[in-house]
Amino acid sequence: MNIINLTSQVQSVVNNESSSMTQNFSWLHRGVAEIFPQPHDDDHETESLEKRLVNANRPLRVKLGIDPTGADIHLGHSIPVRKLRAFQDAGHTAVLIIGDFTARIGDPTGKSHVRCQLTEGDVAQNAQTYLDQVRPILDFDTPGSLEVRYNSEWLSRLDLGKVLQLLSTMTVGQMLAKEGFAERYKKENPIFLHEFLYPLMQAYDSVATEADVELGGTDQKFNIAVGRDLQRHFGLKPQFGLLLPILIGTDGVRKMSKSLNNYVGLSEHPSQKYQKIQAVPDNLLSQYFELLTDLPLDSLPENPRARQEFLAWEIVRQYHGEVAATEAKEAAKSGGKEGTLLEFSLAAIVQFPVKLAFILGATGLCKSTAEGKRKIQEGGVRLDGEKVTDADTTFAAPGDLYFKVLQVGKKNFVRLVE
DSSP: HHHHOOOOOOOHHHHHHHHTTGGHOOOOOHTOOOOOOOTTTTTTOSSSSHHHHHHHSSOEEEEEEOOOOOOOOOOOHHHHHHHHHHHTTTEEEEEEEEEETOOOOOOTOOOOOOOOOHHHHHHHHHHHHHHHHTTTSOOSSSSSSEEEETHHHTTTTTHHHHHHHHHHHSSSHHHHHHHHHHHHTTTOOOOOOHHHHHHHHHHHHHHHOOEEEEEEEEEHHHHHHHHHHHHHTTOOOOOOEEEOOOOOOTSSSSOOOOOOOOOOOOSSOHHHHHHHHHOOGGGGHHHHHHHHHHOTTTSSSSSSSHHHHHHHHHHHHHHHHHHHHHHHHHHHTOOOOOOOOOOHHHHHHHHSSSHHHHHHHTTTTTHHHHHHHHHHHHHOOETTTEEOOOOOOEEGGGGTTOOEEEEEEETTTEEEEO
């Protein structure tokens, strides 16, 4: 299959569809799980989102909040960012909120225990890496197309009186109806009072930015609905909520998550990214094409293997360009029939704890432990996509490293196995 020729053919279809974006809403509904409220909902709503888009005499303000609680974003996180870009392309204003204040608490959604509170320095560092990683997706250049806001701008200035006003808009019963809280309360796991503030604070972001639409995963409906309530409380027109599916990870079973080692990071090397994606199970290909690309779904290869390769090539192209995508494809072919990463068995390292610099020498990624230390200090070493800068980084047990990818420079990497 000639991927570049196929891409040219598919892209011509994409361009034709893009030219008529303002005349239909296929871009709006693609990959969407739910838009709420609908006119028939018992919510005093008399118009649909489509009607508001048609009748608006100004660009709508479309909010997406991301809390920089970690250093990396994976493909699952990119889905609402891609929808935000679709709104930009349709002429609306993307409001990307970096939750530098809310990240200090952390969203309790889906968590069975309280999250560790981050320092202001941790959040600031993570926020910059988030922006770097979403830059290939969003339009940062067109005037008026994007606002990047930090919610510390307004949340850090709330006095106790304002906080009490926010708290008075919800009852304890309403808060405990939130799925994660209800589960923890039932199991008698502690729920701390500061966690109750999270939904209200992120909802206040919608008030501060006067959002018309808020994007989020299907697990964010409660938080987005609280935003609607707060906007109504402060005399604003309530926002629409647009919910997007949670991406299943490369294992084909559980949601994509770094802790489950079934993720594809946006910052990963093109070859590493390509090789992970081309191994995505057949049953996930349609979802991945729909949620992670703009390609017409009726113009894709029929052969499953060809679809896997085309998906991997297209996603690498989005973030790194055609040349890098083609190089990654060739590297996968030369790496073996299935394009797997080279592997290094940690059983070869007899004694733990062990320094990462030693592992670099043992794997052959570096000529010696000394060179490994130097590479780390120079910023040329990544572990599972995260840069390692401490030359004394040590691991207590091999289980801490199983199935992680160790990378030196742009082209040299191995997967660490048992």
